[in-house]
Amino acid sequence: MKKWLIYSIVFLTVFSSCKKSFKADGNALTFDIEGADQVKKVRLTLLQDDIVKVEATANANFDQTKSLTEAEQPSKFKDFEVTEHSSEWAIKTDALQVTVNKKSGAVAYFNADGSEIIKEKAVEGRTFSPVTVDSVAAYELRQQFDSPADEALYGLGQHQANEMNYKGKNEELFQYNTKVSVPFVVSTKKYGILWDNYSLSRFGDARPYAQINTLKLYDKAGNPGGLDASYREHGNNKHVFIERKESTIDYENLETVENFPKGVDFNNAIITWEGAIEADETGEFKFLCYYAGYTKLWVDGELQFDKWRTAWNPSVAKFSVQMEKGKKHNIKLEWIPDGGISYIGLKVLSPVDKKEQERLSFFSEMGQDIRYYFMKGESMDEVIGQYRTITGKAQVMPKWSMGFWQSRERYKTQDELLGALKEFRKRQIPIDNIVLDWSYWPQDAWGSHDFDLDRFPDAKAMIDEVHENNANIMVSVWPKFYESTEHYKQFDEKGWMYKRAIDDNVKDWIAQGYVGSFYDAYSEGARKLFWEQIKEKLYTKGFDAWWMDASEPDILSNASVQYRKDLMNPTAMGSSTQYFNAYALMNAKGIYEGQRSVDNDERVFILTRSGFAGLQKYGAVTWSGDIGTRWEDMEAQISAGINFAMSGLPYWTMDVGGFCVEKRYERATEGSEDMREWRELNTRWFQFGAFVPLFRVHGQYPFREVYNIAPEGHPAYESIVKYNKLRYRLMPYIYSLAGWTHFKDYTIMRGLAMDFTEDKNVYNIGDQFMFGPSLMACPVYEYKAREREVYFPAGNGWYDAHTGEFIKGGQKKVVNAPYEEMPLFVKAGSIVPTGVDIQYTSEKPDAPVTLLVYTGADATFELYEDEGTNYNYEKGNYTMIPMEWSEADQTLTIKARQGAFDGMVKDREFRVVVVDKNNPVDIAQKSFSFESVKYAGEEVKVSLK
The missing domain is CATH 2.60.120.380 (Jelly Rolls)
Incomplete structure (x- = not known):
């Protein structure tokens, strides 16, 4: 055999021990495959010692098109070793061994010790089926892997069939209202696969139903x-x-x-x-x-x-x-x-054969080459961190966005919106964001970004008044333009509008119907124009955030997939068939880059109805679309949100209460069974919603403000307000998680398998999840249910967050779930920082922070703080305060503050509360018996024996 130790190759060369071996260009290794029926070349690019980019082509040359998902990589990885054997090439790094079969080109992945992780199917594992679309010769592509039988797989975006573990399952990957497709899976075997293709794809069985x-x-x-x-x-x-x-x-x-x-x-x-x-x-x-x-x-x-x-x-x-x-x-x-x-x-x-069904498989309708990324970590968190190394880091979201958002479909007038905000302030119900949904424009001027002056006589004054009431305002902006608007004409003269809907005279549902279409977000010039129009008409008025609706793109709801492609064809990059799934990614890119180009001080915030791999780097959150107001829809959101988060995109939300309303609820009268169920549904959904990354109420009539759901004093009202206030008291914990998403590539909403990977009992649980490292949320999604079964992961003890009862791990238990409370548990060995009652996230920054120390195991936490709304954290202007609890010593150590920023609270009070079997507490209570600790940035030890 021949062996080469490669440290740094910056030139193109050919190594040869026989007729032809391989080519190396820096960290890219190209292998000629002579025995395979289809694949001609395989290229492995080592991005770091545990991330490999894999490309396979049936052509003489690789596709040179730049990936839309891959972020710029900081440097070329150097430290790897290549060995040639009679039947394969072997690449070794400190973390991985990777082999490429000389005859088939099949790639296999092993741990550093040689134990197998996953391998491409050896025979017909790659499939290139020639197709011609819009006169472009391309391929239908499929890649199959022989993956571990005892693994669980998560990710794939957000889907509505209430499935948690995708091992052995099928999912069609396309974008649709309520369906968001992200071609990434993470395994309990601590590896991930990101499939880099934008066309309609399928996970599992490649056949359509x-x-x-x-x-x-x-x-x-x-x-x-x-x-x-x-x-x-x-x-x-x-x-x-x-x-x-x-x-x-x-x-x-x-x-x-x-x-x-x-x-x-x-x-x-x-x-x-x-x-x-x-x-x-x-x-x-x-x-x-x-x-x-x-x-x-x-x-x-x-x-x-x-x-x-x-x-x-x-x-x-x-x-x-x-x-x-x-x-x-x-x-x-x-x-x-x-x-x-x-x-x-x-x-x-x-x-299909069981072994075939159990394989990890991706299929796509159109592409030039097969391209995917393999990554391996010591934990599922590390794997998701590597996904973000490939696709881009998530920003720290503005602190206000982690508070409560009130929305409805829709505030029809300026007075309605301001009236709702004032009512929240009057009732002292915390709120940080209010949303102006669609149709604030004149009826015949969708896309103009103008306001109907009869209903919104002074938008600037409205926004100013929102700000004066210590709140933020988000506005709905669609990529849709009526052909009569000046904005449409600006796009059209540059060739940046999708014209099929215009040619086919497609009318929307407003009044008698108006003809319009969507702009081509795949065009860089079109994205810049889109931002310029928004900046001129909306940003200059002071809006804080952007709601990018219908970003699938939903040019015509309920059209067939083929007609949907026709309606957005061609894109500036090529056939809509090839670029079908990435519209929301490109749309968000334009807004993010546009806003940062004119104001690099205020953090971009985008709420988008669709998404794709890499969306997180554009300051974007996805919500689950126009879901129904049904218990089964609420249940489906739990697994949908978990899998979306485990797709590497940390920020997700939903319409708390559901968007589309059954008519029986619209007609419900006081005292009726339908009214009782409506209130209970909203209460249970609100309890759940307080523990997802973004906390947002929205929906059609009946109105969703808490005082419109139930009167003060009603159990629904009291529970909703209770969980709203609890969210705000948990803000030191929650905003720390937001900081971790950037600095640690953390995932806030976590499938139980992320933290308890060795406990296979959790693999198929889709109705419980971790909210950060300490809190396990267990939503109730059945009408009149006053208890539910909960599994307590093994290896840990657990505390009932409301009663303080201690529960051993490794068991199922039926727990109480009274109307007013959702089952919520805290992992033993946790430090949970909480704050005081506040009405908005920036209120009382110097208030004491209570540290709830849940004993039973050692614990750590890092309290993150920054300026809240700007990008100075990118320059190092933030703080972390590490904390450690020693179970053996019964000692809490608050370590020295790391970092600094303008306006930070230099001296603060920490109130330490030890929670154990003898001192149960309710996490929702306002005050505790505590030991006060004065902290000035230097290490403090607190002995609590």
């Missing part, structure tokens, strides 16, 4: 050919609109819904499909149902799901059926459209 007529279908009488479909009048079952046999259920988009029977009223119909399905093979069949309206589905009499979603915004339900070849299974689907055009579709995937 098929129509149900791939199964044998029978009507209720047992006749083959289709299911019995019955379209009847809702409430009058004897009135039949139409009955017929149907072999597909496909009304899932604007094109297929055209096939809905004429004369059947969506507003007054109930449709059932009933009969039997039969497979011609044995195995697990996976079903996917798109639904809007009230939808139930049974297989062999067993209810698979019972869900609702508003007519204009369908969601998805997944279920599996184990089927035997030749055996019939009864099926019934009941669908009640809920007003207006509604959507439904039922599709199926036939089984």
Whole structure:
């Protein structure tokens, strides 16, 4: 064998021990593959000792297009060793061993000690299938890995099917209202894979779901050919609109819904499909149902799901059926459209071999090369840190953004918005941000960024008054422009508008409907113009933050995927097929770079409905879209938020209470069951919302201000206010987590597997999560539930945050969940800094900080502080105060302050409270018995024996 020790190669050379070996250019190693059917070259770029960028091409040369997700790397990594063997090349760093098979080009990854981590499937693991799109020759791409059988996988963005662990599962990766796709997974084996492709992709099975007529279908009488479909009048079952046999259920988009029977009223119909399905093979069949309206589905009499979603915004339900070849299974689907055009579709995937299903696999519709990043760490946190090394660091969000936000769809006038803020201040309910949603502009001027002066006579004065009331204001800005606006014309004359919607005369839903389209965010010039228009009309008025709605882009809701591509084609970078998923990333990039170019003092804050890998580097937060006001939607947000955070994007939020409202809640009267449920749903959702990275209430009517949900004194009102105030008392803890996201690449909302990786009992838990290192939130998502089962991870003791009860780890337990409280637990061995009651995050900066020390194990914490709203922390202007609790010595050490910034509190009081079995406390209480410690920046030890 031949061996080369490479320290620093800055020239291009060829090493040869036979006909051809490999080429090295700095930290990039290119291998010619001569035995594979498709792949011609494989290139490994060592970004650091535990991050490898992998490219594979079926062409003579690699794609030179710069990655949209990869951030600039600080330097070229130098310290690695290359060895050539008869069948493979081996690359060694301090952290990894990586091999490349000479015949297949398959790459395998090993720990430094030689133990296997993961490897590309050796035979047909890479697939290049030629396609031509918009006259561009490219490939459908697939990469499969043989991954550990006993791992769990998380990430992939935010999806609504209530799935937590993606090992062995399938997920289609595209952007849609309520669906955010990020092609990254992190494993409990402490590695991650970032798939660098922007086209529609699939994780798991590369096949799209098929129509149900791939199964044998029978009507209720047992006749083959289709299911019995019955379209009847809702409430009058004897009135039949139409009955017929149907072999597909496909009304899932604007094109297929055209096939809905004429004369059947969506507003007054109930449709059932009933009969039997039969497979011609044995195995697990996976079903996917798109639904809007009230939808139930049974297989062999067993209810698979019972869900609702508003007519204009369908969601998805997944279920599996184990089927035997030749055996019939009864099926019934009941669908009640809920007003207006509604959507439904039922599709199926036939089984694949179990080993095949368990592989880690990414497929994409279009690309020139396969390109992905492999990263390995000592923890899942380290892996996510490496993801941000690749894609960019998250900023420290402004401190005000970690407080409470009030929003509704929508404040229709200046007086409504100011009135809501004043009512919060009058009632002494903490608030930091109020939101001005869409349609503040004149009805026919979407995209003008002008205000309707009849409703908003003086926007600048409105903003000033918000600021005078110690709050911030966010404004909704869409990438959408009516063709009549001057802003549209400015884009159009440069060729920066998507024109298909204009050519097709696509009208929106406002009044009689107006024609418009979206700007091309893939154009650098268009992004700059977009910012210039916002700066001129909005930024100069004093708005603090940007709400970038419909950033999928949602040019036409409920269009088919193909028509969605048509509507944004071509982009400045190429075919919309190739760049389908990255619009929100580019849109946020323009705002972030634009604002920082004119004001590098105030932190950028962007709320966007979609996202992609790398979004975190643009000061952006994603929310989960126009979700429904249902208990199942609340439950689905828990796993959706956790997986989004574990996709490397630390900031996420949702519409607390749900956006789209069931009509029964709109009509609910005082004392009715619907009103009781409405209040309880909002209460439970609010309790949950207080423990996600950004705390935001939003939704359609009924209004979502706490005093509109329930009167003062009602348990709903009292609980909502209680959790609002608790959020603010936890601000020293929460803002420290925000600082850690930048300086430690930390993840605030954490799947239990991140902190308890060795406890496999946590791998599939999607309804509990850690909020920072110490707090375990366990939301209640069932009506009238007054208890719920909680798993307490092993290796730690736990304290009930409200009662102080101590609970051993490694067990399931049914815990109390009274109406007013969400089960919340604190890990033994925790330091939780809390503050005093405040009305906004910048109030009382010099107030005492209470340190709740939960005993039972050693503990550490670093209290982070900075100036709150600017970027001076990037220059080193911030402080960290490390703290350590020694369980053996019963001593708390508050170490010397690290760093400094203008206006920092140099001398402060820490109030130390030791929590143990003999001293239980309620974390929500306002005051504690404490030991006072004066701190002036030098180390202080507090013995608490």
